[in-house]
Amino acid sequence: MTRARLAYMPLITYPDIAPDDSVSAAVAVAVALGLELHAKTFSVEIPRASSALGGVLLDLPGMIRTTEENSVVQCRRLEDLVRRKAGTAVKAECTTRKLATGLTLDAAAIQARYYDLSLLPWAKDKLTIQDLAQAVVFGSGRPAILVPPSAIPEKINHVAIAWDGTRVAARALADAMPLLADDARVTVLTIQDEKQLERGDIASALASSLQLRGLDAQAKSVLLNGRPIAEALQASAAEAGADLLVMGGFGHSRIRDFILGGATKGVFRDLRMPVLLSH
Structure with missing residues (x-):
């Protein structure tokens, strides 16, 4: 059943x-x-x-x-x-x-x-x-x-994962996995010029891990080039043809006011496609 x-x-x-x-x-x-x-x-x-x-x-x-x-x-x-x-x-x-x-x-x-x-x-x-x-x-x-109001997907077969190797990103990936169909495509997005990464090939490493699970996955490097991080991630996901962007939600509450990370704040301010946030 x-x-x-x-x-x-x-x-x-x-x-x-x-x-x-x-x-x-x-x-x-x-x-x-x-x-x-x-x-x-x-x-x-x-x-x-x-x-x-x-x-x-x-x-x-x-x-x-x-x-x-x-x-x-x-x-x-x-x-x-x-x-x-x-x-x-x-x-x-x-x-x-x-x-x-x-x-x-x-x-x-x-x-x-x-x-x-x-x-x-x-x-x-x-x-x-x-x-x-x-x-x-x-x-x-x-x-x-x-x-967002502009999103009317018939199917969600292509998912973009915002990946920086952190615990929050891993949690978001795990939360998204049950939503992926067997024939789903996955694009792993890693921003190269925003912060120091653990290593330079983390996107390829995750794509390889997803391929071992039978998924059609590929890595894609993203450069900010002066853009806000949320704009760069959503634009890159859309350019790759993704129907959904998956990312970790960075933030905490201080006296009922949410203090948000840059990417999370940008998504709430200017949402351009369906975004799965996991905290």
């Missing part, structure tokens, strides 16, 4: 909402990878605050009630979108959870631990959506795929 691989997709509705095209793209990635999709929409509960002037100048209870009702409506709409885009291609389960403001990020990260990976619709100008993605990537202990 083939075991199902479960993907988790958290979708918030306040104060930002993931764009429909990003959600649709994330569903397409689930279909391309043959994942069973479990979408969780979060509706908001706003604490009631008393104000001496609230009833005179503003109808605060009414505004809160309207915001909460709109959040529920958006949850239902997003669930319908997920089901419609999944169709009969993959099994898609959608549920809703109501949480007070400020609790959603931790709740999503904790819930993601019960799945094989997370699919995270990305939005360039919506900071809350990016905060949610960072919380899941760094708080779940599971791999996560950031999905």
